[in-house]
Amino acid sequence: MTLRHAPWEEAGEFRIGLAPIAASAWFEGGETDPSARKDPLFEGAAAPLVWAETGGSRPAQAEVLALVAEAIGRPIETQGRPPLYAAARCVADDLCLMEKRDGHWRLSALSLSAGSFFTAAEVIGRSLSELHRPVTGFEDRLLARVTRIFDGLRDGLVLERRNWSVVSTPELHMPDPGPMRAAIPAIDPARAAQVLHVRCERQTLRRLPTTGGVVFTIRVWVNPLSDVAADLSRLARFAQAWRTAHPDFRAYKRLELYDALVAPLIDGA
Ligand code: HEM
Structure with a gap:
């Protein structure tokens, strides 16, 4: 599989890193039928992990639906589904709706089929500050700037950022990293490039021009480390990022859990 993004080449620390992109590039695609992955989660026992909405969010949800339908170039029937979910099942991305309530940008609805270590039930209703409590320094260094960006977003402008981490599974739906982390010591070092x-x-x-909300999309791309190692200059840049990542960033992503497996792969790179 080709590597679509390599954000470790840009930053090994927490940063805002938002840049404008063309509205036509809003969704990257790359998944034939996202509903086949998302519907079983939404309709089954995992529902509270992957979907939540607050009262009063339906008008903004409907606005997201209309924008997504325009972006994918076909109408979307809700068929009784909440509008935000009806939109989310047509794209590979997760969709999070932020609305200003009591002076704070809050998550008013979300479809989170590929959540990275958090669940819809935990985060629904949270403000930007509350969402980012576990991120060291977010409140002091980033919150005011991120809030200003939300307040000042112009209609039609699409901003993009990327983040990265290392994990030991290609699974997209990752509400709880506990079982994955517990299995790390059993990984055969000879297979690390395929397993990590x-x-x-x-x-x-x-x-969202009409309701004044903001839609935050999250598309998760997962590649085996062997895809990085396949290109020596790319591997060298990954090695550099691994060795120089900020201590807070390393601690938050629990990168130390993988040090013994990654070290032989980047040795000499
Ligand atoms: C666009 C502005 C935003 C910036 C600059 C930002 C920044 C960050 C950063 C630096 C992290 C640490 C992980 C990483 O990305 O490396 C993070 C984690 C997170 N962000 Fe954001 N974020 C933004 C918007 C949002 C929004 C709108 C949501 C709502 C869903 C959100 C929810 C979260 C959550 C749930 C985490 C994980 C926190 C945890 O570990 O429990 N972020 N964010």
């Missing part, structure tokens, strides 16, 4: 994966989230922000 770079997990990259490509996120976008876009204002």
Whole structure:
């Protein structure tokens, strides 16, 4: 599989990193039928992990639906589904709706089929500050700037950022990293390049002109480390990122759990 994004080449620390992209590039595609992956989660026992909405969010949800339908170039029937979910099942991305309530940008609805270590039930209703409590320094260094970006988003502008981590599974739906982490000591070092994966989230922000909300999209791309190692200059840049990542960033992503497996792969790179 080709590597679509390599954000470790840009940053090994927490940063905003938002850049404008063309509205036509809002969704990257790459998945034939996202509903086949998302519907079983939404309709089954995992429902509270992958879907949540608050009262009063339906008008903004419907606005997201209309924007997504325009972006994919075909109408979307809700067939009784909440509008945000009806939109989310047509794209590979997860869709998070932010609305300003009591002076704070809050998550008013979300479809989170590929959540990275959090669940819809946990985060629904949270403000930007509350969402980012576990991220060291977010409140002091980033919150005011991120809030200003949300407040000042212009209609039609789409902003993109990427983040990255290393995990030991290609699974997209990862509400709880506990079982994955517990299994790390049993990984055969000879298979590390196939078992370890770079997990990259490509996120976008876009204002909803009518309701004044903001839609935050999250597309998760997962590649085995062997895809990085296949290109020596790319591997060298990954090795550099691994060795120089900020201590807070390493601790948050639990990169130390993988050090013994990654070290032989990047040795000499
Ligand atoms: C666009 C502005 C935003 C910026 C700059 C930002 C930044 C960050 C950063 C730096 C992290 C740490 C992981 C990483 O990305 O490397 C993070 C984690 C997270 N962000 Fe954001 N974020 C933004 C918007 C949002 C929005 C709109 C949501 C709502 C769903 C959100 C929910 C989260 C959650 C749930 C985490 C994981 C926190 C945990 O570990 O429990 N972020 N964010």
